[in-house]
Amino acid sequence: MLCVPFTAKRAFWVVCLCFSFILFPLPSYALTVQDVPNPQEEYGGWVTDMANILSPNTETKLNQMITGLNRQTGEEIVVVTVPETTPAPSLKAFSTKLFNSWNLGKKGILFLVSKSDRRVEITTGYGIESLLPNGQVSGIIQKEIIPQFRQGDFEEGILAGIKSVAIKLGGDVAVLQDLAVDSNNPANSNQQSGYVALGILVIAALVLPSFWYFSSLGRRSDSDIPSELGSETGAD
Template sequence: MGSKKIMNAMKPVNLQLKRLLQTSSFTLAVVLFPLVGLTLEVKDVPNPRQIHRTWVTDMAGILDQPTEAKINSLITHLEQQNGAEVAVVTVPETSPSASPKAFTTKLFNYWGIGKKGQNNGVLVLISKGDRRVEIETGYGVESILPNAKVGNIIDTQITPKFKQGDFNGGALAGTKALVVALENPSVSNQPTPIAIPPNSDTTTVAAEPAAISPEPTQDNNVLWGLLGVGGLISAIGTLAWRRRRVSIEPEGQSRFNGGSRTCFCATCKKRLEKVDDSIIQATLSQPEQVAQKIGSIKFEGWKCPNCSQQLTGSGYHRVAFVPRSGQFRECPTCEELTITHTTQTLQRPTQYSQGRRLITDKCQCCDYRTEREETIPRLPPPPPPSSSSGGGSSSSSYSGGSSNSSSGGGSFGGGDSGGGGAGGSW
C-alpha cells in the first residue's frame, strides 16, 4: 500500500515534467530553426527518387499535394518518353552556400540528375528565404534549353505567380514549360532574347513567434538544464549572424564577395535600413541589370536612419554582393559579370571513341562571344550482368540510357551540369 501511495503522489510531478519537456522541446525547435537554415547542405536535401520514386522535394512546404502529383505525372511521362529527368526542389534558404545558383549546381551534380552519358537532366530549385528560383540544365539539354530560354520561362511562367504568392501555380507552369521544351526539341531549339522585367517592390513579412506559457514544475534542475542548452544554442546563432554582417559608410558604393548580409553604419554603428528595390533598380546600368538577372551579382541599397539627414548625395550606400560560384566572368566590353558558360555536345562518346563538346562563353548583354572545342573521354565498359537478375529483367537504377527506365527505383541517372541555366527573383 505504501508503494502505491508513493506512485500516486508522483503522478502529478511526472505529468508536470512531461509537459515541461514537451514545451522545452518546442522552444528548442524554434531556436534551432534559424540555425538549420544557416547550415543547409546538399546532403541534407532528401532525394525524392530514393525515398518515394518521385521527382519533387518540398522542404519549404509551399506546394500542396495535388500540385506535387501533377508535377510528378508530367515528369514521369517525359522520362518514359525520352529518358530526360527533371527534379523540382524547394528549400527554406540556401545559406551558407555562396549563392542559390552555387547551391543548385552543387545539388544537381550531387544527385546526378539526367542519364549518364546523355546528361539530359534539369533541376528547378526554389529558395523561399532567398526569394529566388534557379533552373540548372545538364550538358545534354543546353542546346534545347539555352540560358536565355530558361530565363524567359522564369520571367513569364514562374516569378509573376510567385510575386502573387501562388507557389503552386508558378511551380506547375514552369515545369510544364520545361517538359514541353524537352518533349519537342526541334521546336524549342530557337534563340530567345533575355527580357529585363519591370521593377517591382519587394515586401518582407516577418513571422510572429509562438507564445509559450510555461507550467510550474517541481524539478528545477531539469528546467535550468534546458534553459542552459537553449541559451547556448541562442549564443551560437548570434555568433553566426554576426559573421554575416558588414560595416559600411552611410553613403557610397561597395562590392563584397559572398551572399547578402546585414549592414551597419561605420559612422554611428547603427543598423542600416534596406532601401526599396525599385529605387536601386533605377540606378542600374544595362550590364548591371543583366548581371543581377542571371544571378552573378545582387545589388542592394542600405540607408542609415541616423546619418542620412546630413548626407548631400544619394542618401544611401549601394552594395553589390558577388557570389563565390565562379560560374560567371567579366565581359571586357561591358565591364560587368555578364558572361555565361554553356556546353553543347557535338559528338557523343562511345566505349570505342572519344566525343567532342563545344564550350561557349557569351555575354548576355552585348555581342562578345568565344568558342572552343574539348574532347569528351570514352565511356567505361558496361558492368558484367548480375547472376541474380533473370533474363529480360529491367535494372533497378536510373543509370542507363533507356527511356523506359522509370519502372525501376533508386536514384537519378548520373548526369552532369557545368552551370548552365538561369535564375530569377520575386
C-alpha cells in the same frame, strides 16, 4: 555588505547576456546539400518539398507530368523546394552543388526553389543545353514563374515552369497531365478504387431489380392459395 555589490554585478551581466541574444541572435539552421532528400531514392518520385509550399495534389501533378516526360523523351526533372540556401553564397551555387551531388547527368534538370528568396534556379545537364539554352531558361523564369512567385503563389509558378520546360523538351503536355506515375501511386489507387465501386453499383443496379421481381412472383403465388382450404381441412 559584500553580498550587495556581488548581486548587482551578477544582475548586470545577466542583462548584458540578454541584450546579446537580442542584438546577436544565434545563427539559423544551415542547410547543406546532404540534408536534401533525393526523391528518386526516397519514393521513386521527382519532388522534394522541404519548404512545405506544395499541396499533395500539386505534387501528384508534378510527378505525373515529369514521369510522362521521362517516358516520352528520356529527360529527368527533379523539383526541390527549400526554405533557404544559407550559408551557400548563392542559389545558383547551391543548385550546382546539389545537381552534381545527385549526379543527375547530361539529361537531367534540377528545378530548385528558395522560399525566402522567392527565386528559382534551373540547372540543366550539358545534354539539355541544345534543347533548352540559357536564354530560354531565363525567359521561362521571368515570364512564367517569377510573376506567380511575386503574388505568393508558388504552386502555380512551379506548375507553369515545369509545363514550359516540358514543352521545350518536346513533351506533349496534354498527354503528360493524363499519365499516371505508376500503379502504386496513392492517387491512382484511389482512382482505381472509384472504378471498382462504380462497377459494383452498376452490377447491383442490374441484378437487384431481377431479384426483387422473382421474389415478388413467389410471394404472389403463395397468396393465391384459397384461405378456405385450410379451414375445410381442419373441419374434417
